[in-house]
Amino acid sequence: MYKTTFHTKKKVMRHLLLIAVLWTACNNTASTNKPGKQLTAAITEDKPDAGPAACNKLIFFEPGAEIITKSYDGAGKEISCQFTKIVSVKNEGGMTVAYAEASDTTRANNHVSNMKYSYKCDGKTIYFDMASMLRAHAQDPNATIEASMVEYPIAVSAGQTLPDATGTMSFERKGKKTNMKYRYKERKVDGKEKVTTPAGSWDCYKISNQVDVEVDFPGMSDKAKQMMQTMTNQMKSTGITWFSPDFGIVKFELFQNAKLVSRTEIISVKR
Template sequence: MRHYFIFLIAAVFCFTSTSAQTSCSAYYPMVDGASFQYTNYDKKGKEDGKLSYKVTNVNGSGDNISATMVMDMEDKKGNMYSSEYDITCNGNVVKVDFKSLMNEQMLAQMGDVEMDISGTDVEWPNNLGVGQELPDGNVNVKMKMSGVMNMNMNVETINRKVEKKESVTTPAGTFDCFVIYSETKSKMMMANQTFPSRVWLAEGVGMVKQESYNKKGNLMSTSVLTQFSK
């Protein structure tokens, strides 16, 4: 279950940009019922699970909109996990509320656990440009699990930068994208790890592709948009 939660946090950092365009958000899903499916592949190109999103509970109008992202994750063994988190749009910036990850549905899937989450919300501005640096984000998790030792975990997304523009083709179509580089830095127990990644982001669609690398820069996993509707 601890592994599941770490995967969930990483998924939110990497996949918070799926979207249907509105006047408030160019890269976030602020339309009720919009849905997206991503297929994950390992470093050898073999299918390694799926990740689906659906937008619900859209409220507000103009430059102030909030919504809930419902996530369903399926690993390569067919195990299913679900969670949700809140996003808000205020003017030109969209934020992800990590505290909302600590919901009853997620805790129930982890068993007997008490959890405290804090940190800095991840921000995505509507106006992206090549060379632009984006704000860092982080989430701190303190868990008390029945029958095991307490665990503290910190996950940061750092060195976020818009590298270039590039056209990308996936099973869902061909898209003109911004390529955004970042590094995910995790600290848990005595282990510290940093994983670089790149996200291909298309206006009005959101994340089209994502690649994760090891510390040597070798490709470790890929996710691509395979279905979407809005």
């Protein structure tokens, strides 16, 4: 019971954190197939007919842009590869909205997950649609998901504090409801750093955060709940995101008790 609970909590923490920054890290990864080969939707080249100009320079708001990211475990072993296409970018109510399709491939079983989600920008802030990304990875298609938007200001500055992000995924097993609650908190801009990946080099802002995850399993006894709380208190999960105001998110790292658990970065960009 203890091992199962610990493994599940650790997996959920890592999964939810990586989704928050747009890329999904699985416990397995990249295939020998060419990334994105499974996508069939055509790219539409419609430029936004209006909308904040500051949004248009970001890679996630360029129609037809193709982005490849890879995730690695703490030892540097590749665990996943995601290919993303920006299908269309439109102006909706003064907000620039980018619609993306992605295929995420896992190495261990060569499994491909296809996803659809969106990003929004009002000229000052980028908003990541966490609920739609969580829904794409929910094992239960009937899962109920409620989540706030994850915000990244374009005019970011060192020392700035960013809003928390929260969400809940609920689903039923044999008539019993399971809830996974998370909170990304203490999001702070630590300063500027130059980041180099296989895709290039960027002047980025380093943004740190802590994450709390609470999992309530069906039939969990009071003793099990107490054990879960003890593990939560002992397991400190933190994340670091490198964000370029002229590009978008470039790199992300997840730590547990100050130990690197996973790293995700952009390895290829095609405009």
